[in-house]
Amino acid sequence: MSSETTEIQRQISHAVDNLVEPGHTVDEPASGDHKHGLTDIGYVKVAAMLALMTALEVTLTYLDLPGGVFMTALLGLMVLKFWTVVSYFMHLKFDNPIFTKLFYTGLILAVLVYSAALLTFQFFSPS
């Protein structure tokens, strides 16, 4: 699932990068670049993509899909939506990498700590 998600993330990233204002590059760090990010129209398009992904998520719950496919699709869409908001609306993609490291350190720490906690409660066991 992770490789598929990464590929989709890369494609979305490429699509959204085309929305960046002329004269502003997405990979340029914030320092010295005062008005970085997307245009207002670009933000509207990102929001439309997010709305579409939400609609897809809800639609999936009404389809009779096999458990594995259903879970993979839902979790994949969740990760994509999360990443899109953090990267574009919260400007992490355009900002200094220190902010990215700070935030993702907390996030990864949380995922690891609570995955370990759930493992000790045998949450992931089939029974």
Place this chain on the structure above:
Amino acid sequence: MADTVAPTTPASEPDTTASIDLATTPDIHGQSPTPGAHDDHADHHGYDGHDDHGGEHGHATSTGLSNNKLAMWMFLGSECLLFGGLISTYMLYRGRHEGSPSPSQLYNIPLTSVSSFVLLMSSLTMVLAVSSAQRHDDRNTSTWLTVTALLGATFVGAQVFEFTEFYHEGLGFTTNLFGSSFFTLTGFHGVHVTVGIVMLMALVGMINRNKIPGNKAEVVEMIGLYWHFVDIVWIVIFTLVYLIPS
């Protein structure tokens, strides 16, 4: 740009010497900057919507980044741990619904989907407010912030309605472990949204009265980061709590 420190003497005792010009005060490295150095910096860079150098705050930092922004990202990173704990607790106890309808019987997916959409759109209006603030467009900034607060209030209203419905169907906070963990998780998120609405309205009031000292765009961006965080937490809750059945 005069960087001054407010006098500490009582107002009844006028003190003409208490105001310190930071432009002539040694910086953190012990060097005395040239008078007007800050102005030169500002002229070179123009107005800084993302003032990573401290800019109008006059805070030179060793990283060259805004301390406020660093602190906000650190706070959001730590909030991940808080909500991670609440979500994990819910995941563990969602099957313990003795004495109440099951989650799949209770949840109103169409209503929650609409409220999720509303919160998602509030992130759009928030980012438009930040964009307007960076353009020094106070009128549009206030308008977008107000729209964001209204959308947030709609989301909280839907959540209160949902909680009331659940209570009438027999699920209270102390009914069972599922109820306790569900209301704690979604309640904490609702409180975060409510705090965000209060901050947004306070910000609108301060912008309209021109009461924001320093870099206005950065203040709007800080509140925006908090608001978007509340949105991404809901993205996770919506999928893990509502869409994936127990």
